[in-house]
Amino acid sequence: MLIELKDVNKTYNNGQPLHVLKGINLSIDKGEFVSIMGASGSGKSTLLNILGILDNYDTGEYYIDGKLIKGLTEKQAASYRNSMIGFIFQSFNLIGFKTAVENVELPLFYQGVSRSKRHQMAMEFLDRLGLADWAGHYPNEMSGGQKQRVAIARALITNPKIILADEPTGALDSKTSEEVMQLLGRLNREDGVTIIVVTHESGVANCTDKIVHIKDGIIGRIEDNREHRSSMFGASTIMK
Amino acid sequence: MRIDLDSFREIADALVRNKSRSLLTGFGVFWGIFMLLFMMGGGQGLKNVIGANFEGFATNTAIMVSSQTTKPWKGYKEGRYWNLTLTDVERLKQMIPELETVTPVISSWGTTIVRDNNSFSGSYKGVYADYVNIEEPQLKYGRYINETDVMQERKVCVIGKRIYNNLFPEGGDPCGSMIKVGPVYYQVIGVDFSSGNMSISGQSSETVAVPLPVAQKILNRGVNIELLCVTARSGIRMSDLESRLRQVIARQHVFDPTDKQALFFINTEQMFSLVDNLFTGVNFLIWLVGLGTILAGVIGVSNIMMVTVKERTTEIGIRRAIGATPRDILSQIIMESISLTLVAGSFGIVFAVQLLRLLEKIVTASGENPGGFQIGFWTAIIAALLLTVLGVAAGLAPASRAMAIKPVDAMRDE
Numbered sequence A: 001m002l003i004e005l006k007d008v009n010k011t012y013n014n015g016q017p018l019h020v021l022k023g024i025n026l027s028i029d030k031g032e033f034v035s036i037m038g039a040s041g042s043g044k045s046t047l048l049n050i051l052g053i054l055d056n057y058d059t060g061e062y063y064i065d066g067k068l069i070k071g072l073t074e075k076q077a078a079s080y081r082n083s084m085i086g087f088i089f090q091s092f093n094l095i096g097f098k099t100a101v102e103n104v105e106l107p108l109f110y111q112g113v114s115r116s117k118r119h120q121m122a123m124e125f126l127d128r129l130g131l132a133d134w135a136g137h138y139p140n141e142m143s144g145g146q147k148q149r150v151a152i153a154r155a156l157i158t159n160p161k162i163i164l165a166d167e168p169t170g171a172l173d174s175k176t177s178e179e180v181m182q183l184l185g186r187l188n189r190e191d192g193v194t195i196i197v198v199t200h201e202s203g204v205a206n207c208t209d210k211i212v213h214i215k216d217g218i219i220g221r222i223e224d225n226r227e228h229r230s231s232m233f234g235a236s237t238i239m240k
Numbered sequence B: 001m002r003i004d005l006d007s008f009r010e011i012a013d014a015l016v017r018n019k020s021r022s023l024l025t026g027f028g029v030f031w032g033i034f035m036l037l038f039m040m041g042g043g044q045g046l047k048n049v050i051g052a053n054f055e056g057f058a059t060n061t062a063i064m065v066s067s068q069t070t071k072p073w074k075g076y077k078e079g080r081y082w083n084l085t086l087t088d089v090e091r092l093k094q095m096i097p098e099l100e101t102v103t104p105v106i107s108s109w110g111t112t113i114v115r116d117n118n119s120f121s122g123s124y125k126g127v128y129a130d131y132v133n134i135e136e137p138q139l140k141y142g143r144y145i146n147e148t149d150v151m152q153e154r155k156v157c158v159i160g161k162r163i164y165n166n167l168f169p170e171g172g173d174p175c176g177s178m179i180k181v182g183p184v185y186y187q188v189i190g191v192d193f194s195s196g197n198m199s200i201s202g203q204s205s206e207t208v209a210v211p212l213p214v215a216q217k218i219l220n221r222g223v224n225i226e227l228l229c230v231t232a233r234s235g236i237r238m239s240d241l242e243s244r245l246r247q248v249i250a251r252q253h254v255f256d257p258t259d260k261q262a263l264f265f266i267n268t269e270q271m272f273s274l275v276d277n278l279f280t281g282v283n284f285l286i287w288l289v290g291l292g293t294i295l296a297g298v299i300g301v302s303n304i305m306m307v308t309v310k311e312r313t314t315e316i317g318i319r320r321a322i323g324a325t326p327r328d329i330l331s332q333i334i335m336e337s338i339s340l341t342l343v344a345g346s347f348g349i350v351f352a353v354q355l356l357r358l359l360e361k362i363v364t365a366s367g368e369n370p371g372g373f374q375i376g377f378w379t380a381i382i383a384a385l386l387l388t389v390l391g392v393a394a395g396l397a398p399a400s401r402a403m404a405i406k407p408v409d410a411m412r413d414e
Helices: A044-051 A074-084 A100-111 A115-128 A144-156 A174-191 A202-206 B005-017 B019-052 B087-095 B129-133 B147-151 B161-167 B212-218 B238-253 B268-311 B313-321 B326-364 B377-403 B407-412
Strands: A003-014 A016-028 A033-037 A059-064 A085-088 A162-166 A194-199 A210-215 A218-224 B061-066 B099-115 B118-127 B139-142 B156-160 B178-181 B184-192 B207-211 B227-232 B263-267
Touching (some): A003 A044, A074 A100, A074 B326, A100 A115, A174 A194, A174 A202, B019 B326, B061 B268, B087 B238, B099 B212, B118 B212, B156 B178, B161 B184, B178 B207, B238 B268, B268 B313, B268 B326, B268 B377
Parallel strands (some): A085 A162, A162 A194, B118 B207
Antiparallel strands (some): B061 B263, B099 B118, B099 B227, B178 B184
């Protein structure tokens, strides 16, 4: 198993203690394309933060590739994030004053890869995502779909074990959303990248092979969706 | 800190992105370092200019001049005139062995000095050979008056720089030429080029010095002398001897030893220490104002970095999410702070150096004042180091705030 969560609990202590995750057990294998679905307040963002080593948990165990992720120093966490996890965010989170290629290079910069090498790698990844011509453009000169593809290239460049996408289509229209999801699906099928998408849109979840439903901090149903029949984009949903 | 061309580009980008803000913030530091260095140079130069006035003057010297008495004493009324005499020289030597030199001066103002068609109005003084212990001549040509000149009452003279320039416009060694001072011809034996302004009876550059017995006879002074100059042996403070000197002179000339007006006593040691104290005070002010201004500038930098960090919370969060360690963030913020202070400060240093150069040019243009306005090379280096340290200090608080930003914060801050 690539990812293993064993009875993970998380409580926020901001004023009133809020028990967000109440014993999460989840296993995700290498090469899976999984979505985590839940309404807002269900704890899916917290789960994502823990999966992405952005936040720590109180009790339980979390393994990535057999490595226990617990009680890490900031430095260790940063280096694990850098080498094992690629993030795709809802609002793209590109750095506005850097060009597309510079944004893609950034994770390699923090790995200490040499300048020419990382530039060459970044160009390669942009090319794969069909953005080679846009390498020198700034984020505000690009469309939402292009920005998200730059973000995907940035997530992929360190060759991470897991890609974590937090509402990757949240800021995109339905057509672009579908394109992005198809791109993620292709990366999963062709390159065998393990992808976890957190979403509250069933259309997005339908593009994935496995849907994990989370409700009130507990994993509910785990749906096998290899047929992609759960719900189509735009069909039988309120949104999109 | 990753040593990478991109790190530096990023810093430059960050500073250039907010041009006017960087400029205004940098100005505080620029002005601070400029003020400090410029005032330091200016103060040093001023001290040199003032110090030049004392050039060639012994620091442990006192000069005594007789004056009207202001207190009645032993049956004499106040307001009596009296004169220092040549006998006072030997008396002081005998009575106060701490004195190294006791030498009298006879002088007269507004004497016409003539050679061929050139004339000059200067002052005239008769001295002994040991007068060099009081005011050291800088002889360009020839020698000073010696014992033999005094003993044989030779009609010889040492002339000052301006007299030389006026009477000998063609230049060259004037020794051996005859010049007429007042009614009498003298042979020039030396030229004194010292430029000090604190000379006794007229500036040395406008004075003709002759052997004292000659002046005594020509001016028909008898045993009376104008001034009595004394120096103390090394290690003895002139101010400690003052009251004893007054006692000895007062007993001889029968006036109240406590009558300060009757015997005018100028102590150069006090004057030197006055000037020294003055400049200690000036320097203190320079440092206070200069460092204060720099500090204000640096606090401005710190403040603006604080704002920058706040503005860039999301950016820093993203960087943290994709693998920047807290250390990476720390060094980025500190380097930005150092760059801002150092770049602004360097302009300040360069500006101060250029302005001091200009000032030095203007002040020394006449050739009469010494320069020495420019700050030293190492002062500039130390100033640059100081800026770096201050840059780090300014970056500390904002950097620690930046380090506290969690990657999750970036996502919340949407």
